[in-house]
Amino acid sequence: MGLLLKVLIPLLGAALALYFYSAPGNFSEGECGRRKSCGSTARGAACAAHRGWKRWQSQSGREGRDREEPQGQRGAAGTGKSRGTRRGTASPEPCASSAEMLRGKRVIVTGASSGIGEQMAYHLARMEAHLLLTARTEARLQKVVERCLELGAASARYISGSMDSPSLPEEVLREAENTWGGLDMLILNHIGQSGFTFFSGDVGHVRKLMETNFVSYVALATAALPLLKESEGSIVVVSSIAGKIAGPFTAPYSATKFALDGFFSSLRQELIIDKVNVSITLCILGYINTESAVRAVSHVIPDTPSPKEECALEIIRAGALRRRELHYPAPAVGSMLLLRSLAPELLESLARSSYRLENVRRT
Numbered sequence: 001m002g003l004l005l006k007v008l009i010p011l012l013g014a015a016l017a018l019y020f021y022s023a024p025g026n027f028s029e030g031e032c033g034r035r036k037s038c039g040s041t042a043r044g045a046a047c048a049a050h051r052g053w054k055r056w057q058s059q060s061g062r063e064g065r066d067r068e069e070p071q072g073q074r075g076a077a078g079t080g081k082s083r084g085t086r087r088g089t090a091s092p093e094p095c096a097s098s099a100e101m102l103r104g105k106r107v108i109v110t111g112a113s114s115g116i117g118e119q120m121a122y123h124l125a126r127m128e129a130h131l132l133l134t135a136r137t138e139a140r141l142q143k144v145v146e147r148c149l150e151l152g153a154a155s156a157r158y159i160s161g162s163m164d165s166p167s168l169p170e171e172v173l174r175e176a177e178n179t180w181g182g183l184d185m186l187i188l189n190h191i192g193q194s195g196f197t198f199f200s201g202d203v204g205h206v207r208k209l210m211e212t213n214f215v216s217y218v219a220l221a222t223a224a225l226p227l228l229k230e231s232e233g234s235i236v237v238v239s240s241i242a243g244k245i246a247g248p249f250t251a252p253y254s255a256t257k258f259a260l261d262g263f264f265s266s267l268r269q270e271l272i273i274d275k276v277n278v279s280i281t282l283c284i285l286g287y288i289n290t291e292s293a294v295r296a297v298s299h300v301i302p303d304t305p306s307p308k309e310e311c312a313l314e315i316i317r318a319g320a321l322r323r324r325e326l327h328y329p330a331p332a333v334g335s336m337l338l339l340r341s342l343a344p345e346l347l348e349s350l351a352r353s354s355y356r357l358e359n360v361r362r363t
């Protein structure tokens with residue numbers, strides 16, 4: 001019996017993994033490739049969302065000025081240091097469109113002053129969403145907001161501050177409610193700084209990183225839930241392969257990402273039990289070519305990172321389609337997760353031997 005389970009469970013895992021990783025290839029215009037598994041209201045919504053996304057992709061390039069305005073925002077002109085409003089210039093970039101899926105939607109993106117968050121802001125701007133961006137560096141946020149308005153955002157504003165401050169999450173949600181009267185999507189993406197190195201024994205750093213990378217995500221989601229329940233909206237949590245598989249040199253960071261999986265995967269189940277139609281998408285990312293990631297790990301990890309622009313679009317897509325998890329880049333992340341369930345020790349040993357250990361700095 002034990003042997004049977006040992007063989008059957010990995011086989012079942014492999015079959016399921018194959019099914020899910022081949023699923024996007026099954027998508028075709030006007031028909032949802034996941035239709036077979038649709039049944040619940042949430043799944044139905046995901047299929048409708050998928051059809052909408054496909055329509056958006058096929059309409060890419062079409063200009064539309066008839067965008068929807070959110071409650072309390074029609075024609076509002078942003079004022080004050082943290083505000084910006086749409087100027088509605090057509091974007092010359094390939095993704096510019098009258099996006100159906102996110103056009104006029106009210107979206108918060110945290111950690112939007114650089115990297116993947118900045119790229120998500122630009123994609124959402126091209127899709128003509130209303131944007132509220134957060135990070136610490138005001139000057140960077142101002143530039144990103146300006147660019148978003150040039151790209152066609154329905155409106156764009158920011159709030160600057162550190163997410164280790166307990167009052168910021170509520171302040172951000174108050175701003176969304178006062179400005180828009182609601183919220184459709186919350187994208188949790190920011191991270192505090194953490195070195196790629198042996199654990200130094202600095203417990204204070206772990207505590208602070210937990211506040212920034214985990215507790216603030218919980219606080220933002222908690223404050224957003226009443227608004228998201230009303231709009232039947234989405235929470236998108238940007239995590240990492242380090243939140244599924246613990247490698248060396250990332251102990252504090254990895255701990256915060258594992259915590260996100262535990263919290264949000266549990267919360268997702270509770271929402272389903274309560275028949276609350278708010279989706280939670282957990283994004284499991286591999287190595288992406290953001291400046292901070294390349295600076296932190298390129299001397300140790302010889303791999304080629306995936307492009308942040310594509311990664312950002314995949315995150316938005318997964319959220320819009322109300323997917324449970326995104327694995328990006330799918331082949332690398334998918335095969336690592338599969339190997340973890342089949343042979344975890346082999347995976348760990350392969351990971352260790354692929355690092356340039358001589359370049360790891362001890363602090």
Ligand SMILES: NC(=O)c1ccc[n+]([C@@H]2O[C@H](COP(=O)([O-])OP(=O)(O)OC[C@H]3O[C@@H](n4cnc5c(N)ncnc54)[C@H](OP(=O)(O)O)[C@@H]3O)[C@@H](O)[C@H]2O)c1
Nearest residue numbers: 111113114115116135136137162163191240288290292293
């Ligand atoms: N790049 C990768 O290889 C990779 C791999 C797996 C997962 N991910 C995940 O993808 C997400 C984005 O990563 P990234 O590489 O794009 O990072 P990034 O370029 O370093 O951006 C991090 C963002 O968070 C903000 N931030 C930093 N400390 C903050 C604080 N205390 N309070 C509020 N905001 C703060 C930063 O702006 P300020 O400094 O202005 O505050 C910045 O906007 C993260 O969740 C990360 O874990 C990335």
